[in-house]
Structure formats: structure tokens, C-alpha cells
Amino acid sequence: MPINRLIAYIKGPGQQKAIALAALAALYTFFCIFGSHFASRETLISIFDSSYYTGFMAIGMTLVIISAGIDLSVGTVTVGSALVGGVAYTVWHLPMGVALVVIVLTGTLFGLINGLLIGKLDLPPFIATLGSQFISMGLCSVVARVQTMRYPSISHPDGWFKTVFFKTVSGFPMGALWVLLFFVITVILLTYTKLGNYTYAIGDNEEAVRLSGINIANWKVVIYTISGFFSGLAGIIYAATFSSITPQTGGGLEMYAIAACVIGGASLAGGVGSLTGTLIGVLVISVLKNGLMSMWLPVQWQQFFIGLVVLAAVLVDVIRSKKAHNAK
Amino acid sequence: MSKPSAPTPGADLILSMRGIDKRFPGVHALKNCQLSLKRGEVLALVGENGAGKSTLMKILTGIYPEYAGEVWFDQGQVRFQHIREAQQAGISIVHQELNMLNNMTVAKNIFLGRESEGFFYSERRLNQLAQSLIDEFHIHVLPTDKIIDLSVGKMQMVEIARAMSFPQTKVLILDEPTAALSETETSDLFEKIRALRDKGVSIIFISHRMGEIKRISDRVTVMRDGEYIDTVVTQDTEIDSIIKMMVGRDIGQNIRKSASRIGSDAETILEVRHLSSPKVHDVSFSLRRGEILGFAGLVGAGRTEVMRLLFGADRLTGGEVLIRGKPVLLRKPQDAVAAGLGYLSEDRKRYGLVLGMSLVGNAVMASLNRFLSLGLFVNFAACLRATERFIQNLSIKTPGPLQLVKNLSGGNQQKVVVTKWLIRDTDILIFDEPTRGIDVGAKAEIYRLIEELTAEGKAIIMVSSELPEILRLSDRVVVMCEGRKTAEFDISEATAELIMKHATANTN
Incomplete structure (x- = not known):
């Protein structure tokens, strides 16, 4: 009976996800009641629209966190690659399509560097990506000659890439489909491939994986490169969202991605986490952002409440695992 | 104790290691060691901690590819560069510390690293393969059970099933497999070891427990201080003489107290x-x-x-x-x-000690309040004095109180934990498995220590x-x-x- 299995799933492995989903619904309902004009189609679309770049960063981050790592560079790499793309378009006069590829390549390159530092040179992920956070911020700003990079507006012929995410005839949030597409691809990677299996395995017990004769270094390179790739994708959406990209920014965006993973049930100790949970976490953050805005609360309160939600998520997990431990 | 050179493997021998020499920085871990293993036998490998058993096994399984000497396996000479090569050749090892993926399933654990030839793998197929292994070994688990939900005994059995699941495993190495097993689980394990032996698998069984060695092994190879001592037929040898070879002295394992x-x-x-x-x-x-x-x-x-x-x-x-x-x-x-009350956990390294800290740091940890001047600053000289007194009283073998605890032997680490509680003037000491993982020689010292403590009224x-x-x-x-x-x-x-x-x- 599927309903019984669903209940068993919610009580067992899916508990954290179920709680996150319930929290998402509760938050949404709360803002519908107390926010001004929150219960509208426009707001719903805006909730999706403001979640894309965090969403992409968080998908990559989920892999990294499951492998017991962390990637602190995704925020600055996202903004940095958008800067470099802007240089490609406005300074090197490359076609917009090529500029977009440059964005993704820049992100992937930084991911690869992280992977090599962590996988091959055995640097702790926190340190390696802290370093590349500064490096990407500095280097990309240098490439942009510390100029703000402007992307063409949506009405400009070269602004076509924005319509891919934001403007459609029916007002459908197209970007959500892109996030969904890459979400599905990554779910397949995590569930049906060796890459996914080893991501969980490395996070669970690296020594066991090593003793099984698996080349951990290579897989780590792949994992961080994927995270960089997703930072690149986030860079495209970041460019599409904000149009003018300021050098030396982006630090701190990675925290939203990490928060989304944690809200979705990923453990920073590794071995545990899911993309579905992360996606719920991304939406929780986005609902909070939009909801608090609809209550006319200043931006600082968003950060305050996101912090509370992160703590609540971890607390729920701690209580849950304590219960599970005592039940044994 | 003659040291004949090991013969080349032939019809009789599956494995022969000879002249094995291995140095680590500052340590001569193995000195001209040898080992020979017959087809279809259980060979017990014994020796105190630090005798070089694990190092020898790591050389055999390709974890340490750098060494002097030669290894003959099956028909020819080999020198494994990687654990995978050893596995493919037919040598599998179950390590002492169970190295498992706790949040993952039995099937994924068994086939870790062998999910498929390509990039994609089928979990259903892994589960089927795991099920047939589980049936073969009569383990009461499901392929989809998470390791974290299993008892230690079952984990051990899963590890052994995993080791045996490599095609044509000819040599199975079990490093202290019974350390965490109950008596029934041990009997179960032994039954399986015998079944494997009867199928022609050769087993190297590393253990500290003399009773088990007597029960399960055909021959015993003894090592001491990185040297090969002798190999004897189990049946013809008394436990006491094996222990004597291990420690180079008679410590009498069968002493018992007759009256309170x-x-x-x-x-x-x-x-x-x-x-x-x-x-x-x-x-x-x-x-x-x-x-x-x-x-x-x-x-x-x-x-x-x-x-x-x-x-x-x-x-x-x-x-x-x-x-x-x-x-x-x-x-x-x-x-x-x-x-x-003072509690000395069975798992010293996890609950009793901070391995990366010095002896003195560990010793005063539970009683820092007694060593404060002005209620704030730690009086290090006083800490040293107190610790040095116990180093002497408990005869802790260490270059000095500043030595890092991780560099001490198991027995001496145990003494450091005792010191920690004694400095606090603890009256009631709870020892949980005080000699687990401690070699025979150090055991006797721990026993003496416990008896001395009671003489002082503890x-x-x-x-x-x-x-x-x-x-x-x-x-x-x-x-x-x-x-x-x-x-x-x-x-x-x-x-x-x-x-x-x-x-x-x-x-x-």
C-alpha cells in the first residue's frame, strides 16, 4: 500500500525533508495571511525568480557537503564569472552566446582548481575554498579592471538570454524549469552513478573508500568541478537578474547555499543529504526573503530570520538523531 | 628457534614472504621477516602490539608498496603496488577497525569500488548479488539494511562476506576479528572460517586471544619486535609456550585469585x-x-x-x-x-585521552582547578611535578611528561588515564575492559597496577x-x-x- 510506505518514509529516512516541506508550507501560509499582497501569482513567480542563482549554487554545494566538504568560494565565483562574462561581451566584443559559455567555463575552472587543491594536494576544503574565495574575487575584479560590468537590457537584441529565464508569454517562471532540469540530471548522477555512490561514501567514511582501492583524489576533483560548474550557471542567472555586476562582491552568497543544504537535511559531517531537501531549503529561503519584504521589514530581518531557520533545522536534526539513538 | 629460509610456493604453499625488511622514519618495523602459508590452512599470526603483524599484512596487501624482500604468491613472485592489485590477485583483508560506510546499505558496502564497469550502476543488481552472498554466509541481514542499524557481529560478518566476494579469494586475512564479538558470534565466525578453509581458502588469523588461537588455527607464527620468531603446529604446542615466544618471558596466564x-x-x-x-x-x-x-x-x-x-x-x-x-x-x-568516581572507558582513544596532547596535559585535565595560581593561571610547574610523580609510581614508559600521548603504547596510554583520575584523588575507579587492545606483556603491568591501587584503599x-x-x-x-x-x-x-x-x- 503506497500510503503506508509514504508514512513509513516520512517517519524514517524522509523525516527531515518532510519537516522542511511542512515548514515551507507553514511559512508560505503565514505570509499569505500576514503579508501584504503576498498571496498572488506575481509573488509566487517572484519567489521562484529570486531563487535561481541560490538554487544552482546549492545543487553543487549539496554534492560537496555530502562528501563531507565545503565550498566557500561559490558566491564570489558566481559573481566573478559573471564579471568575466561581462568583460567577454563588452570589452572583447564576443557574441552573447560565447560570453555565456565563458561564464560557465570560468566557474568550472575555479571548481577544478578547488578540486585539485583538495583532492590532489590534500588541503582541507575549508581552507582551500576560503583561499579561492579571495582569489576569485580579486582575480575577476582585476580582469574587469575594477569596472562595473553591464549586461544589455531585456529589450536589447543581445538581452535574449534573459528571456530564457524571466520573461515568457504566459508569465511562467521559466528559470524554474532550468533549475529543475539540472536538478534532475544531478539526482540521476547521485542515485545511479558511481560518482553519486562515492560522493556519499567519501562523506561517510573516507578511509573505507580508500581501502577499497578507489581513487578518492580524482572523485573529489570531479565533485568540486561540478560545484564550480554550477557556480558558473548561477553566474549566468546572476547576470540576467542584476544586469550590472559590481567587482569585489559576491562574498556571503555561498552562505545562502550552505543554509539551503542544511535546512534540507544535509549534514556538514558528510554522508547525509539530498537534493530534494536542498531544493526545499532554497524555496524556504526565497519565501522568507519575499515574505519579509511583503511585510515591509528591512533586508536585515531576512538575514536574521534565515539564521533562525538554519538553527531550527539543525536543532530538529539534533533532537531527531538523539531520539533515534535513545531508541536503539 | 631456527630460522630456515621460506620455501618457494608450490603445490603445498600458497604464499611465502621472505627477507621482508621495512623501515619507517626512526623505526625499524620489520627485520628480515618471513611467513609461509599453506593451501587450506588457518595460520594464526601472533605477537605483542608493535611486533609488526599489521605492517607485514600491509606489505602483503599492497598498502605499503615500498619494502625490501620478496613475496611469492600462488605461482610467481609478486609486489603489489596497491590494495586493489592484491584483491584482484586473490588476497583480501578484513581490518581490525571496521571500516564501513555507516549510512549506506549492506549491498553498497560489499560492492564499494566494484559497482559496475561503467559510470552507471544498478542498485537492484547490487542487492541481488549481495543477497546471494548473504545466503551463502547465512548472515541475518538484508542487502538494503543500513550498516548503522547492525550489531558489531553482523558488521563483522558483512566485512568477511565482502572480503570473500572478490572472485577467487585465495588468502583471507582477518585482523583481530573477534575483538568486538560475543561468544556466540565468535563461534559462528569460527564455523564460517572452517567452512572456508575446507573449500581451500587459506586464512591468516591475527588475534591476542590464546583460547581462540587454540580453537581455530592449524599453525601459529609468532613475531616479536619486528622479527620472525617461529612457526609451530597448534596442536602440539601449549598456550604458555606460545606466550613465552611472544613476550620472551614466562608470565603465567593461568594465575587466579583463590580468596578475597x-x-x-x-x-x-x-x-x-x-x-x-x-x-x-x-x-x-x-x-x-x-x-x-x-x-x-x-x-x-x-x-x-x-x-x-x-x-x-x-x-x-x-x-x-x-x-x-x-x-x-x-x-x-x-x-x-x-x-x-573515575571512569576508564573501554575506548581509551575516543573517550579517555586527547591523543594529540602531552602526557602532562592529559594527566591534569580533570583536575586543572587544583593547579591554578590566582584562580586563573595554570601553574605548569606544579602540573609537571604531580605528573612526574605518577610517571614514576606507575612506571609509565615515556621519554618525559611532555611526550604526546599518541606516541605511547596502549598499556602506557591506559596508565595515563589512570593518572588522570589519581591526580583527582578519585576513590572509586571503574575500569571498562582495561586491557582491550593491549598486548600480553603490558597486560601484566596493568594487572599489577590495579592491585596496587586497591592496596592503597581504592x-x-x-x-x-x-x-x-x-x-x-x-x-x-x-x-x-x-x-x-x-x-x-x-x-x-x-x-x-x-x-x-x-x-x-x-x-x-
């Missing part, structure tokens, strides 16, 4: 009444000054759980604890420490799964089974058979 040294008028220092929790059912006992109270039972009998309740680490649902006649509330370990509770240890040290013995106390004996009445009977008593 404690008069009935001795002060009762600790009284426990009707202790209860989800895992402990109505356990009562008392402890007198200078007494050693042994807690016997099988692994999982609830002894450690009793100690954790006593130490305030777990919440009790009923019962009371009296120290010197006064009831005390033990809600958290701080309460227990304040009441004068009262000691000793949880041990090794009956010789219980019989040798205890003045009284409490036996537990399935969370209940099933018997209590004065040492003069206790016998191994009697204790075993009550440890396996069906209390339901």
Missing part, C-alpha cells in the same frame, strides 16, 4: 540499589574499600550500560546510588566526578569479557546477562564454567 582479600568488616564505599534504565533491569550491588569487583558477561550484557548510569552518562529510570552511605544524584558525569569495578582477567583480579564477581544481574560470587566460589553458565542464562 577483603574482610567482611571493610567499609562499604558504594552501594547501588535497583538500578534501572531501558537497557538495565534492577541491578543492585555494593563495593567495599580496597575491593575489586569484577563484572563478567558477554558483550552486550549491559555491563557498560550499568557503568554509564553509575557515571551519570545516561539517565536512569529507577534505583539509587549511595556513596559512603549517602544517596547521591548522578545526573551528569560532573556529578559522578565530584562524588569521587575501590575498583572492573568490567571484563576475558574470564582469566576476572578470575585473576576480582574479589567478587557480578555476572550479567541481557541487562540483568544473574549471579554474584565470592572469588573463592567462582569458576569459569559457573560464570559462563550465568552469563548465558536465559533470564526470560
Whole structure:
């Protein structure tokens, strides 16, 4: 009976996800009641629209966190690659399509560097990506000659890439489909491939994986490169969202991605986490952002409440695992 | 003790290692070692900790590819560069510390690294393959069970099934496989080892437990201080002579205490009444000054759980604890420490010591308050003085009090934990498996230490799964089974058979 299995799933492995989903619904309902004009189609679309770049960063981050790592560079790499793309378009006069590829390549390159530092040179992920956070911020700003990079507006012929995410005839949030597409691809990677299996395995017990004769270094390179790739994708959406990209920014965006993973049930100790949970976490953050805005609360309160939600998520997990431990 | 050169493998031998020499920075770990293994035999490899057994096995399995000497396997000479090469050639190892993926399934653990040829793999296929292995080994698990939900015994069996799942495993190395197993699980394991042997698999069995070696092995190879000592046929050899070869001296494993040294008028220092929790059912006992109270039972009998309740680490649902006649509330370990209890965990490295800190740092850790000047600054000189006194009293082998604890041997680490509690003037010491993972020579020292402590008036509770240890040290013995106390004996009445009977008593 599927309903019984669903209940068993919610009580067992899916508990954290179920709680996150319930929290998402509760938050949404709360803002519908107390926010001004929150219960509208426009707001719903805006909730999706403001979640894309965090969403992409968080998908990559989920892999990294499951492998017991962390990637602190995704925020600055996202903004940095958008800067470099802007240089490609406005300074090197490359076609917009090529500029977009440059964005993704820049992100992937930084991911690869992280992977090599962590996988091959055995640097702790926190340190390696802290370093590349500064490096990407500095280097990309240098490439942009510390100029703000402007992307063409949506009405400009070269602004076509924005319509891919934001403007459609029916007002459908197209970007959500892109996030969904890459979400599905990554779910397949995590569930049906060796890459996914080893991501969980490395996070669970690296020594066991090593003793099984698996080349951990290579897989780590792949994992961080994927995270960089997703930072690149986030860079495209970041460019599409904000149009003018300021050098030396982006630090701190990675925290939203990490928060989304944690809200979705990923453990920073590794071995545990899911993309579905992360996606719920991304939406929780986005609902909070939009909801608090609809209550006319200043931006600082968003950060305050996101912090509370992160703590609540971890607390729920701690209580849950304590219960599970005592039940044994 | 002649040292003939090992013969080349042929019809009789599956494996021969000779002239194996290995150096680490500052340590000559293996000196011209040899080992030969016959087809279809169980060879016990014994030696004190640090004798070089593990190093030798790591060379054999390609974990240490750099060494001098030669290894002959099956038909030709080999030099494995990687653990994978050894596995593919037919040599598998189950490491002492179970290295498993706790959050992942049995099937994924068994086939880790061998999911498929390509990039994608099918979990269903892994589950099917795992199921047939599980059937073959009669393990009561499902391929989809998570490791974290299994008992240690089952984990061990899964590891062995995994090692045997490599096609044509010809040599299986088991590094202390019974260290965490109960008696029934051990018997189970031995049955499987025999079945494998009868199928022609050769097994190298590393263990500290002489009784088990006698039970399971055909021959015994002894190592000491990185050197090969001798190989003997198990049947024709007494345990004592094996131990003698291991330690190079006679330590007499079969000593036992014949009568309690404690008069009935001795002060009762600790009284426990009707202790209860989800895992402990109505356990009562008392402890007198200078007494050693042994807690016997099988692994999982609830002894450690009793100690954790006593130490305030777990919440009790009923019962009371009296120290010197006064009831005390033990809600958290701080309460227990304040009441004068010291707990020496079975897992020293995890719960007893900070390995990366110095000896003195560990020794004063629980009593830093006593070494403060102006209530704020640690008086390091005083710490050193106190620690040095105990280094001498307990004869801890260390270059000095500043030595990092991780560089000490297991026995000496145990002494550091004891020092930690003695500096606090603890009256009641709880030793949980005090000699687990400690080699035979250091064991005797720990025994002497425990006896000396009681001579000074300390009262000691000793949880041990090794009956010789219980019989040798205890003045009284409490036996537990399935969370209940099933018997209590004065040492003069206790016998191994009697204790075993009550440890396996069906209390339901």
C-alpha cells in the first residue's frame, strides 16, 4: 500500500525533508495571511525568480557537503564569472552566446582548481575554498579592471538570454524549469552513478573508500568541478537578474547555499543529504526573503530570520538523531 | 628457534614472504621477516602490539608498496603496488577497525569500488548479488539494511562476506576479528572460517586471544619486535609456550585469585540499589574499600550500560546510588566526578585521552582547578611535578611528561588515564575492559597496577569479557546477562564454567 510506505518514509529516512516541506508550507501560509499582497501569482513567480542563482549554487554545494566538504568560494565565483562574462561581451566584443559559455567555463575552472587543491594536494576544503574565495574575487575584479560590468537590457537584441529565464508569454517562471532540469540530471548522477555512490561514501567514511582501492583524489576533483560548474550557471542567472555586476562582491552568497543544504537535511559531517531537501531549503529561503519584504521589514530581518531557520533545522536534526539513538 | 629460509610456493604453499625488511622514519618495523602459508590452512599470526603483524599484512596487501624482500604468491613472485592489485590477485583483508560506510546499505558496502564497469550502476543488481552472498554466509541481514542499524557481529560478518566476494579469494586475512564479538558470534565466525578453509581458502588469523588461537588455527607464527620468531603446529604446542615466544618471558596466564582479600568488616564505599534504565533491569550491588569487583558477561550484557548510569552518562529510570552511605544524584558525569568516581572507558582513544596532547596535559585535565595560581593561571610547574610523580609510581614508559600521548603504547596510554583520575584523588575507579587492545606483556603491568591501587584503599569495578582477567583480579564477581544481574560470587566460589553458565542464562 503506497500510503503506508509514504508514512513509513516520512517517519524514517524522509523525516527531515518532510519537516522542511511542512515548514515551507507553514511559512508560505503565514505570509499569505500576514503579508501584504503576498498571496498572488506575481509573488509566487517572484519567489521562484529570486531563487535561481541560490538554487544552482546549492545543487553543487549539496554534492560537496555530502562528501563531507565545503565550498566557500561559490558566491564570489558566481559573481566573478559573471564579471568575466561581462568583460567577454563588452570589452572583447564576443557574441552573447560565447560570453555565456565563458561564464560557465570560468566557474568550472575555479571548481577544478578547488578540486585539485583538495583532492590532489590534500588541503582541507575549508581552507582551500576560503583561499579561492579571495582569489576569485580579486582575480575577476582585476580582469574587469575594477569596472562595473553591464549586461544589455531585456529589450536589447543581445538581452535574449534573459528571456530564457524571466520573461515568457504566459508569465511562467521559466528559470524554474532550468533549475529543475539540472536538478534532475544531478539526482540521476547521485542515485545511479558511481560518482553519486562515492560522493556519499567519501562523506561517510573516507578511509573505507580508500581501502577499497578507489581513487578518492580524482572523485573529489570531479565533485568540486561540478560545484564550480554550477557556480558558473548561477553566474549566468546572476547576470540576467542584476544586469550590472559590481567587482569585489559576491562574498556571503555561498552562505545562502550552505543554509539551503542544511535546512534540507544535509549534514556538514558528510554522508547525509539530498537534493530534494536542498531544493526545499532554497524555496524556504526565497519565501522568507519575499515574505519579509511583503511585510515591509528591512533586508536585515531576512538575514536574521534565515539564521533562525538554519538553527531550527539543525536543532530538529539534533533532537531527531538523539531520539533515534535513545531508541536503539 | 631456527630460522630456515621460506620455501618457494608450490603445490603445498600458497604464499611465502621472505627477507621482508621495512623501515619507517626512526623505526625499524620489520627485520628480515618471513611467513609461509599453506593451501587450506588457518595460520594464526601472533605477537605483542608493535611486533609488526599489521605492517607485514600491509606489505602483503599492497598498502605499503615500498619494502625490501620478496613475496611469492600462488605461482610467481609478486609486489603489489596497491590494495586493489592484491584483491584482484586473490588476497583480501578484513581490518581490525571496521571500516564501513555507516549510512549506506549492506549491498553498497560489499560492492564499494566494484559497482559496475561503467559510470552507471544498478542498485537492484547490487542487492541481488549481495543477497546471494548473504545466503551463502547465512548472515541475518538484508542487502538494503543500513550498516548503522547492525550489531558489531553482523558488521563483522558483512566485512568477511565482502572480503570473500572478490572472485577467487585465495588468502583471507582477518585482523583481530573477534575483538568486538560475543561468544556466540565468535563461534559462528569460527564455523564460517572452517567452512572456508575446507573449500581451500587459506586464512591468516591475527588475534591476542590464546583460547581462540587454540580453537581455530592449524599453525601459529609468532613475531616479536619486528622479527620472525617461529612457526609451530597448534596442536602440539601449549598456550604458555606460545606466550613465552611472544613476550620472551614466562608470565603465567593461568594465575587466579583463590580468596578475597577483603574482610567482611571493610567499609562499604558504594552501594547501588535497583538500578534501572531501558537497557538495565534492577541491578543492585555494593563495593567495599580496597575491593575489586569484577563484572563478567558477554558483550552486550549491559555491563557498560550499568557503568554509564553509575557515571551519570545516561539517565536512569529507577534505583539509587549511595556513596559512603549517602544517596547521591548522578545526573551528569560532573556529578559522578565530584562524588569521587573515575571512569576508564573501554575506548581509551575516543573517550579517555586527547591523543594529540602531552602526557602532562592529559594527566591534569580533570583536575586543572587544583593547579591554578590566582584562580586563573595554570601553574605548569606544579602540573609537571604531580605528573612526574605518577610517571614514576606507575612506571609509565615515556621519554618525559611532555611526550604526546599518541606516541605511547596502549598499556602506557591506559596508565595515563589512570593518572588522570589519581591526580583527582578519585576513590572509586571503574575500569571498562582495561586491557582491550593491549598486548600480553603490558597486560601484566596493568594487572599489577590495579592491585596496587586497591592496596592503597581504592575501590575498583572492573568490567571484563576475558574470564582469566576476572578470575585473576576480582574479589567478587557480578555476572550479567541481557541487562540483568544473574549471579554474584565470592572469588573463592567462582569458576569459569559457573560464570559462563550465568552469563548465558536465559533470564526470560
